[in-house]
Amino acid sequence: MRMGLGLLLCGGLLAGAAAAAEIPAPPVAPVRPVTDNYFGTKVIDPYRWMEDRHNPEFLAWARGQNDYARATLAAIPNRGKLLQRIEALDSASTLVRGMQLAPGLLIYEKRRPGDDVYKLYVRSVVSNAETLLLDPNIGSAKGKHQSIDYFAISPDGKYVAVGVSEGGSEESVMRVLETTSGKDLAERIDRVEYGSPAWRDNQSFFYNRFAKMTAGAPETAKYLNSGLWLHQIGTPPEKDVAILAVGLNSRVSLSPVDAPFMVTAPGSKQALAVISHGATPESSVYLAPLSQAHDAQTPWVRVAEQSDGVTNVALHGDDLYLLSHKDASHYKILRLRASDPTLVRAQTVVPASSVVIQDFGVAQDALYIRVLDGGVQKMRRLDFKDDKVADLPKAPVGGVGTAATAPDVAGMLYPVQTWITPQRWIKFDPVAGVASDTGLIPASTVDTSAYQATEVLVKAADGTMIPLSIVSRKGLALDGTHPTYLTGYGAYGISLTPSFLSGQLALLERGGVIAVAHVRGGGEFGEDWHLAGKQATKPNTYRDLIACAEYLVRNRYTSPARLAIRGASAGGITVGMAMTERPDLFRVVLSDVGDSNALRAEYETDGDANSLEYGSAKTKPGFEALLAVDAVSHVKDGVDYPAVLLTTGINDPRVAPWQPGKMAARLQAANPRGRPVLLRVDYDAGHGIGSTRTQRDELQADQIAFMLWQMGDPEFQPTH
Numbered sequence: 001m002r003m004g005l006g007l008l009l010c011g012g013l014l015a016g017a018a019a020a021a022e023i024p025a026p027p028v029a030p031v032r033p034v035t036d037n038y039f040g041t042k043v044i045d046p047y048r049w050m051e052d053r054h055n056p057e058f059l060a061w062a063r064g065q066n067d068y069a070r071a072t073l074a075a076i077p078n079r080g081k082l083l084q085r086i087e088a089l090d091s092a093s094t095l096v097r098g099m100q101l102a103p104g105l106l107i108y109e110k111r112r113p114g115d116d117v118y119k120l121y122v123r124s125v126v127s128n129a130e131t132l133l134l135d136p137n138i139g140s141a142k143g144k145h146q147s148i149d150y151f152a153i154s155p156d157g158k159y160v161a162v163g164v165s166e167g168g169s170e171e172s173v174m175r176v177l178e179t180t181s182g183k184d185l186a187e188r189i190d191r192v193e194y195g196s197p198a199w200r201d202n203q204s205f206f207y208n209r210f211a212k213m214t215a216g217a218p219e220t221a222k223y224l225n226s227g228l229w230l231h232q233i234g235t236p237p238e239k240d241v242a243i244l245a246v247g248l249n250s251r252v253s254l255s256p257v258d259a260p261f262m263v264t265a266p267g268s269k270q271a272l273a274v275i276s277h278g279a280t281p282e283s284s285v286y287l288a289p290l291s292q293a294h295d296a297q298t299p300w301v302r303v304a305e306q307s308d309g310v311t312n313v314a315l316h317g318d319d320l321y322l323l324s325h326k327d328a329s330h331y332k333i334l335r336l337r338a339s340d341p342t343l344v345r346a347q348t349v350v351p352a353s354s355v356v357i358q359d360f361g362v363a364q365d366a367l368y369i370r371v372l373d374g375g376v377q378k379m380r381r382l383d384f385k386d387d388k389v390a391d392l393p394k395a396p397v398g399g400v401g402t403a404a405t406a407p408d409v410a411g412m413l414y415p416v417q418t419w420i421t422p423q424r425w426i427k428f429d430p431v432a433g434v435a436s437d438t439g440l441i442p443a444s445t446v447d448t449s450a451y452q453a454t455e456v457l458v459k460a461a462d463g464t465m466i467p468l469s470i471v472s473r474k475g476l477a478l479d480g481t482h483p484t485y486l487t488g489y490g491a492y493g494i495s496l497t498p499s500f501l502s503g504q505l506a507l508l509e510r511g512g513v514i515a516v517a518h519v520r521g522g523g524e525f526g527e528d529w530h531l532a533g534k535q536a537t538k539p540n541t542y543r544d545l546i547a548c549a550e551y552l553v554r555n556r557y558t559s560p561a562r563l564a565i566r567g568a569s570a571g572g573i574t575v576g577m578a579m580t581e582r583p584d585l586f587r588v589v590l591s592d593v594g595d596s597n598a599l600r601a602e603y604e605t606d607g608d609a610n611s612l613e614y615g616s617a618k619t620k621p622g623f624e625a626l627l628a629v630d631a632v633s634h635v636k637d638g639v640d641y642p643a644v645l646l647t648t649g650i651n652d653p654r655v656a657p658w659q660p661g662k663m664a665a666r667l668q669a670a671n672p673r674g675r676p677v678l679l680r681v682d683y684d685a686g687h688g689i690g691s692t693r694t695q696r697d698e699l700q701a702d703q704i705a706f707m708l709w710q711m712g713d714p715e716f717q718p719t720h
Contacts, residue, residue, distance in 0.1 A: 023075065026068035026679075027061050029665035039620045043599065043633065047665050050658040051603060053219070062650075062661055066681035069645075073678070076705045078715050083701035086503035090697050093422040093444040093502065098150075099404035099413055102157035105179065106404075106413075107133075109148055116692040117147055120162065122179045133182050136164050147690030152197040152205070153179070155266040155408075159233065161187075161197040161205055168686030169651040174207065176233060189237045193653070194226075198262040200271075200290065204232045206243065206262035222653075223606050228260040228273065230294060241295055244273060251300040252286055257608045264290060265315035265362065266408040270338050272313055272320070273300060278609030281311045281493050281530075287320070287341045303341045309527070314362045316384070316407055321349075321367060323360065328352035329526040333360060333369070333382075350382060350389055356526045358495070361405030361412060365430045368403045368412045372524065375455055375467055377497055379403065379414055379428070392428055395435035399498030413438060417500045419471045419514075420448040450474060451508055453498070458517075458544075458551040464532075466544045467518040468551060471501065473508060476557075483711050484513040484558035485704075486549055488578075490521030490541030491570035492613055493530035503700045510708075513557050519544035519574060535615040535625045542577035542629070549578070549585050564588035564707040569655055569687065570613075572596050576631025576663065579642060586642045588707040592699075593648055593655045593687050596663035599623075599630040604656035635666045643675040643710040645703060649685030657681065675710065 034048040050058045073079060091113040099108040104125050109118035120134040136146040149163040149172045160179055163172030174189040174197065189195075191210040199205045211225040227245035231237065244252055244260040252273065254260065263272040271293040275284040286300040304310045309326035318338040325331050333350035336343065349367075350357065356372040367382040369389070377400035379392045401415035411430050417423040422444040428435045452474045457465040476482065485507060489496055496516050504514055518524045520540040521533020533541045545565065552558050563586050567575035572594015579589045595601060602611040602618075614629075615622035627633060635641075644667055646660040664679035680702065685691050708716040 023068065023071040026668070027064035029061055029661075029669070031669070038617060038623045038627075041623070041627070043627065045600070046669075047658075047662045050661050050665075051600065051656075053656055053658055058658065058661065062648075062657060062679065062681050065661075065664060065679040069678035069680040072676065073680070073702045073706060075718070076709045076716055077718065079701060079705040082506060082705050083698060085506045085509075086697050086701050086704075089446060089505050090503040090693060092446045093500070094441045095423055096415065096425060096440055097401070099415075099425070100151070100153050101404050101406040101409045101413070102153050102155065103406075103408060105153070105157040107151070107153050107157075107160060107179070108404075109151075111693065116694050117145060120148055120151060120160070120177075122160075131179075131182065133160065133177055133179065134162060134164075134184075140166065144684055145692050147692075149193075149690065150195060150197075152199065154199050154202050154205075156202045158202060159185075161195075161199075161207070163192055163195050165193075165690060167651045167684045168649050168682075168688070168690045170653050170686055170689060185233065187231075187233065187237075189231065189240075193223075194259060194261075196261045198264045200230065200264060200293070204230060206230055206264070206293075208259055208261050219605050219656075220603060220607050223259075223609060224256040226259045228262060243293065243296065243298060248296045249298065249300065251298075251302075257612075262293075263313060263315060266406065268315040268317055268407065270315055270318060270320070271298075272303075272315065273298075274313060277306055278612040279492060279606075280306070280612045282306045282309050282325075283311065283313075285310055285313050285322070287338060301341060303336065304343050308343060312359050314360065316362045316367075321360065321362065322346070323357060325527040329528040330355065331357035331526060333357060333367070349387055356495075356523065358523070359402065361403045362407050363405040363412050363430075364408055364410040368405055368414075368428075370400055370403060370414075372495060372497065375469065375497070375518065375524065377416075379412075381428075381430075392435050393433060395428065396424065396426055399500075418498045419453040419469065419501055420451045422446070422500045422502075446505065448505065451505075456551070458548050460540070460547045461543050462540075464520070464540075464544075466520075466547060467524060468548045469496075469498070469516040469518070470552075470557065471508065471514045472557070473511065476511075476513070478556035480553070480556045480559040481562065482511055482513045482558050483507065483562045483564070483708060483713065484515060484552055485564050485566060485707065486515045486517060486545070486552065487566045487571070488517040488519045488541070488545040488548070488574045489567060489569075489571040490519035490533045490544070490574050492521075493523035493527065495523040503697055504704075506700075507704050510713075513552070515548065515552060515557075517545050517548035519548075521570075534613060536621065538573070538614070538625060538629045539577070541574045542581060545574050545578045546582050546585065549582075553585070560585050561587050562711045564590060564711075566590035566592070566703070567594055568592035570595055572655070572659070573598055573629050573631065577629055577634065579644070580631055580634035580636075583639055583641045588710050589642050589644045590703050590707070591644065591646045591660060591663070593652055594646065594660055594663075595655055596646075596659045597630060597632045599626045599633060601626075601655075601659070604659070605653050632662050632666050635663075635670050637670045639671060640674055641667060641671060641677075643706070644677045645680060645706050646678065647680045647682070647699065649682045649687060649691075651684075651686040654687040678706070 031046045106123040140146040151162040176185040176187040228243040259276040271290040273286040285304040312323035320336040334346040360369045369380040378397040398418040403414040405412040425438045615625040617623045648657040667677040
């Protein structure tokens with residue numbers, strides 16, 4: 001049976017009896033084994049009953065676990081003081097995201113120091129006057145917050161379509177606002193989690209909408225059979241016209257997991273249908289005249305299929321630009337004419353090179369290209385006049401966000417930051433040829449001059465060199481004493497690029513170290529790097545993390561007694577497996593909304609889509625790949641595992657709460673008198689997308705306080 005806090009031996013640190021008396025033990029999860037036979041291999045699942053996320057028994061157990069976790073964390077001395085410092089650091093900077101352009105206008109989300117959520121603003125380029133369009137929390141239900149999921153401005157800048165959801169659920173409801181008055185029109189369209197509105201003209205737009213769930217349908221049906229619709233402002237959604245869906249247009253074959261989206265552009269007479277195939281980055285692309293894209297009879301012509309490796313596409317007049325990794329692991333950019341959209345005759349305007357092309361945006365004057373070069377992002381420019389490609393002169397580099405461009409606006413804006421410098425927004429003027437700070441974000445009051453970021457390469461178990469970013473105080477004594485927070489991800493081809501550490505500076509201030517392992521499965525070195533950590537090669541992700549951890553210990557940044565690893569979402573596989581493989585190497589494991597039960601992941605809400613990244617247990621190779629990285633299945637009884645803090649959001653649509661739930665239950669049962677295993681549940685959150693600043697700060701305070709407690713920091717030890 002799981003004991004109270006007073007009986008938790010923490011490597012010789014015994015929590016006080018007074019605390020134990022105040023904090024009741026967490027509930028023990030009933031064991032009801034279910035045995036599956038996968039191609040002759042039997043696997044026992046002791047907690048299958050948890051997989052109904054709405055099951056009152058599971059919800060009651062999760063609430064009891066959360067009560068225990070919250071009480072335990074709150075009892076850590078100086079946790080409150082740490083939170084205050086994190087809040088001060090995190091609120092010292094203004095953040096802007098999602099910038100979009102229209103002639104004479106900028107529209108963006110912004111979070112000021114005193115704000116808890118991002119709000120939507122519009123700014124006049126001429127007068128520089130800024131107007132608040134939408135505070136999503138106005139009118140929200142008591143105890144719930146709302147957040148903006150996406151928005152798209154009309155070509156003339158008069159309207160903006162906005163998706164808003166509650167409680168981090170990502171269950172967007174789309175509305176339309178007037179940018180001049182802020183008037184909220186009557187439009188309310190639900191089931192548009194990935195709505196991606198694309199304006200057809202100034203009065204209508206295309207959008208993606210999921211099918212209505214039928215009574216008794218399994219949870220996995222939620223994200224299936226989505227369709228592409230056309231909405232006219234002022235008409236009810238039930239009168240919207242279906243453009244693409246399964247079986248609707250004989251020219252475009254869709255499976256239930258496929259999701260159709262539209263790409264349009266000011267000044268172009270073309271329309272592109274982009275078909276997303278679940279979690280894979282490659283899409284199919286179809287072309288049609290925009291004037292004929294108004295119903296199910298649209299005469300689509302196929303431009304690219306999934307095997308062509310196209311991951312991004314845009315229009316510039318009658319030109320199509322495509323980003324592809326086919327025969328080009330670092331990606332290349334192709335150009336097609338609408339009059340001859342035959343991919344084999346496409347012109348390669350930006351060939352593959354030593355840098356990784358990540359994405360691009362179309363402006364009036366040029367194609368602006370974001371590339372990743374040795375862990376640093378920067379912007380390049382392809383001039384439409386002569387097709388010459390060059391780096392932006394004297395432009396800041398670091399962690400570069402998506403550029404804001406528009407086909408009818410010259411130049412572009414982009415955000416940049418580093419591990420130790422806050423976000424800035426840079427504007428490039430193509431006439432002057434100058435990149436300069438827009439001044440949209442006031443200078444931060446946080447002094448980070450005492451810190452440095454170091455980039456090293458670490459040899460993995462198979463000899464592959466893995467990039468590792470290390471952030472610490474300048475002149476740090478390499479004596480093995482520093483509390484170290486090592487994070488890793490490794491999935492979907494997503495790269496971990498420099499991002500201002502903000503609240504995590506609170507750990508650096510205490511002499512800590514923050515490290516980021518760029519493990520395989522990400523996109524740091526292109527598609528080959530992604531494929532080296534996908535399905536059958538997925539074990540490379542956690543083995544790479546182990547190699548980086550060993551480097552930090554070997555080079556005396558830290559020791560196993562002062563080393564924490566953290567992974568979120570797919571990173572739950574990375575840290576969960578690293579822990580079960582090398583429990584001796586880490587003192588703390590932090591798993592945020594983490595994939596812990598990969599073998600059963602395809603049975604959660606978006607399981608069908610994600611099985612394309614991880615594999616499906618319905619095939620023998622898929623089963624073998626999943627079992628190899630199923631952390632729950634690798635937990636062994638009696639092992640002295642690190643202290644573990646698992647988190648989940650009860651509204652999470654991506655990693656179901658039962659995944660971290662199963663992991664918590666299995667670890668608690670495996671060694672009931674071992675180090676603490678806490679399951680922290682947020683009842684006003686989902687996958688972390690749309691969480692408030694307060695929620696993020698509190699989670700960070702809990703994680704850092706937990707690790708410092710477990711690492712023996714005197715200021716975070718119970719005094720009883």
